[in-house]
Amino acid sequence: MDGAGARRAWAGPPVVWAAGRLVLLLFVFKVFVFPGPDVTSDVSVIYQGWFGVLRQGTFPLADVAWQYPPAAALPILAPGLLPFLSYPHAFYVLVLLADAAVFALLAYAGRRPGKSMRGLWMWVIGVPLLGPTVYARYDVMVTAVAVAALLAGARHPRIMGALAGFGALLKVWPVLLLVGPVRRRAWASAAVTGAVLAAGFAAVMPGAFSFLTYQSNRGTEVESLGALVFHVARHFGWSGQVLLNYGSVEFLGPGVSLVSTIALTLTGAAFGWLLLWRMLAVRFAAHSLADAAFTAVLLFTVTSRVISPQYLVWLIGTAAVCLCFRGTRMGPPALLVLLAAPVTMLEFPLWFGDVVASDGLGLTLMFLRNGLLVAAAVTAAVRLWRATVPAAPRTGIPAQATDTEETPVSST
Template sequence: MARSQQGATSCSPQRGTRTGRDHVKTTGGTWRSLVWLPATWAATRLSLLLFVFKVYVFPGPDVTSDVSVIYQGWYDVLRTGTFPLDDVTWQYPPAAALPVLSPGLLPFLEYAQAFFVLAFVADLAALSLLLYAGRRPGRTLRGAWVWVAGVPLLGPTVYARYDVMVTAVAVAALLAAGRHPRTAGALAGFGAMLKVWPVLLLVAARRRGPWVAAGATAVAVAALFAIAMPGAFAFLTFQRDRGTEVESLGSLVFHVARHHGWDGEVLLNYGSVEFLGPYVNVVSAGALCLTGVAFGWLLLWRLTATRFRAHTAADAAFVAVLMFTTTSRVISPQYLVWLVGLAAVCLCFRGSRMGLPAALVLLACFVTVLEFPIWFADVVQSTPRGIALLFVRNGLLVLASVLGARALWRSTVPEPEPAPFPAQAARADETPVSS
């Protein structure tokens, strides 16, 4: 008995020592990440700023022209108190006026320069939120690393579109969902008035509070713009009339068909490079049907899911946006920054099942910068290289969607209990007879 107690006593310090070492190791790893994360972010973002400010020239077409020409043109119209009613390229909800007008906050800079600086600030805000969330109990800094690594993979396009600003709002909404659901709902509603897709952040909301907050915020913002500025909802007509963009999943049909006698053409249409010609409306309708199937699957999942954990809201939002992006008639390069932001939030949670889909999205980002802007001419001309890049990029998005949906279903929907064999059922029904 004494020997047993002595053995137990001698083992205790060893266990304590190992635990202490593990604690020191974990803490040291965390502090190293807190040093390397900002350093890596600063280095990569400096390179993006050097490209958008044209200190160095990024290969391919100039991605900053959208800001210096299109956005600045909208800015001049919006300043007069009306939306660009005669410009079919304006295809955004009314609150999109805010990021377009935001460079006015920095009057000492030219419009494009101010916009790039504000995009940089939004990027920094998203990183700060992910760093704060990653240091809380049960969280990890993997999400911050996803954001640090994923954004520069898309090249300077990220700072030349306002999507990074919308993504920062979405990151804030998802990180608030656990402890402040109404705040998360309000942020999602505001994000939906910036670019529609953030409404999908609420797909896993189980209570009415977030939906009410989102609806109230969206209605208030929409009403404010409708009263103050004419043409707040002209974007609905412009979006309806869009075709099949050359980078979308459906466009692969026409990229291949061009080598087999299809007599359509590629033109700049409704603000993007699209296919026009025979059967384009059929493929566009097919894309809408795929989006409908994705919506049906999400509805089925929502009705059958019963196991909700801290990371479920982020996982579901990531899968929902991934599915709707992949099936869309338009997959612009900047859309992938949405996915990077949502994947980063997922991986802030140790229990998230979205590790592999997130990795596939990062690979898709790298292929995306190759197809736009570096070899965009090959995509437009449907060369073998352009077609191969689109097959790989869109294939990665399809695979990420399928794997993400599968992981979400398995982690939240209980498996049905197997039916008993007839013999077992018969034995279970037998009533014992007392003697």
């Protein structure tokens, strides 16, 4: 490619990123009104209410919607750094900056020798496909920490561990970044970082771990995989209800406790599978760390009692890191996640009323979105296993040699 062609190729992502984010800002700033429920109320009502409580030096103990680890106080308090803006506007600006940080990290990674720009494009295209909800939650900020941790990877295990530990105290799921072939130094760094931060919050702010009680009492949210049981059952006389419960719209009634228990069991089974994989996997390459993290986050998401729209940000971010590596096995599941993003925007907020009503359109959207996520999770798990776990040799036939493109990663 000549110099002019290369410049045009590098100019593409920033232009598309800027255009997509401008549209998101126009919606959250309410220059234009996005159809469906107002997704910005979480910021203007819930987050701003928590901001007032947190500023007084305590967590929102009386609010059952507070279901986050203690470091979540930081993004909620962060808009106070921009006192010249209203709380909601300051929050959206900070999310934009976090989004830009992810863009910069992926752009830097993609331009390194042997890397690919596919990861950057995944982020550039995938985020706006989720609609304005993505800028009205703090998940982009958490994903920025997770992306930085994964890109630090094998080169800087202590930095990766510290970022993963910090991310876990923001929203738990970044601890899944450590399931892959990480070095023991990363685990030690994550443990120290997490312990120090947790102890610090517990010492200075009452109620740092009150979220554990509220989180354990959650039921089956209407967008989750388990909720499909009740979406269908309502058409056959199921007597339960759909109500706002513990901060989300959930099914309440006969059988809900059982389905929620099954979901937790599936999550436990997924962790068991990840443990088995880690014990048997020996063929690691540079991309294996990101591939394992993406697979783990997928499995956690699809088996959860709750699949909120912003969860897709986690998947897009971790998939983007995978795609920075030319040798990644996660291309097909990343594409499935990308396809699930616009369907997620359609089910929330556009036609969320149809989802809550379990009508034909709502059922179609939920089966399609959750089906894509399940397909992505299964595909990712199969491809990760095949790429890293040697096949059992047949009698009299030597075991297949490791792929020459793969470079073992030490776990020490």
